[in-house]
Amino acid sequence: MIQVKQLSKSFADLEVLKNIDLEVEKSEVVVLIGGSGSGKSTLLRCLNFLEIANSGEILLNGKSIDDKTNLNKVREKVGMVFQHFNLFPHKTVLENVMEAPIYVKGVDKQKAKQQALNLLEKVGLKEHVHYYPDHLSGGQKQRVAIARSLAMEPDVMLFDEPTSALDPELVGEVLQVMKNLAEEGMTMIVVTHEMGFAREMADRVIMLADGVIIEEGHPDEFFTNPKHDRTQRFLKQIL
């Protein structure tokens, strides 16, 4: 589904990603972990081209994405959920979800509304469709953000620390929505510190450090028997 070949990204003199190779299969759930500044968020942002890599190649569904590719079309197919939700505060929950299908895809308003209502029911927010984002809790906001991304019917969903800005008691409801999504077969790449989620849902856990993938594996193996000493140290700190 997604292939990353020799991807590198620098900000000025700072090399954030160094020759990353990564392949994600359809319906696979990949969890990216790593310390602050390890490059995990940058990698995610490169995958939907919010950051443009300096070198390397990204293939989506076997097709290489180059200068000639319309990135807007790519982003339609690569959903992204942000740490700080980034809901549109001047639009209701329903309008947030309907916005892109109508104005990007040209979906008929009634159809977009029906789809949005279905998605909002799916994330448990049927009762809140006419609220404005400022009247929602963090967990509710993040669930709206997930529904908003899903409305574009993406092939893959990227999650950039989706629960890091939440109060602890609100983390569960967001993770539950993500679990449901994974069980439905959505391809997901998740940057998170929620090791419980990784252990339970991930097909593969990848550890990044200093812009390099230092270790990856199935969570059973990864968590019980980490090979790299940096992984061991990281897991000790976080668990």
Added chain:
Amino acid sequence: MEFFTNILSIFQEHGTAFLEATWLTVSITAVSLLIATLIGVVVAGLKLSSIKLLNLIADLYIGIIRGTPLIVQIMFLYYGIANFIMLDSFTAGAIALGVHSGAYIAEIFRGAIQSIDKGQLEAARSLGMPTTLAMRRIVFPQAFKRAIPSLGNQFIIGLKDSSLVAYISVTELFNTALSAQGENYMPFETYFVVGIYYLILVLIFTQIMNRVERKFDVNRPKKVKVA
């Protein structure tokens, strides 16, 4: 007591003139603010552009306008360039006021747009929106809402600054007051009266802006929160 009889006599003698003058003040303010808002939008766009030359043009405009007194700009446009283009006083006044406020409004718009969290544009783009669509649908509406209080402030300044076109013989409120006190020798009462006129106009305008602000405030919507 004499004060009140004097005021009354001003209304008797100059009441119609003040009424017509109010209309001129309101209309020259309206025209100038329309010009100013259009200039503001365009110049804010130039300032936010990634093209250096356009930034330079915007900086030059804002620098010159903010760096020189409004009265000089008004005089320049009416008398200064009369040898090349002869503008009638209303037109010269409206353009001068508009070009002047435009510089400030451009900065208000630019600041408002820049104050919108970058995450908004990123979220919109991550949904496949082209940047122009994302700006139009997501960033500008939020920026406009945020600009309303400063915009209202600038509009009130514009309304009061319109008194300066009295000096190029637009017979608006202040000009009318000048001529009235020349006839009645009651500067205290005459300027007091014209002050009241401006005060009432500003109060009406403040009410309108408050309504606009409320209309854009989604945080006090008609929809009641149901727990």
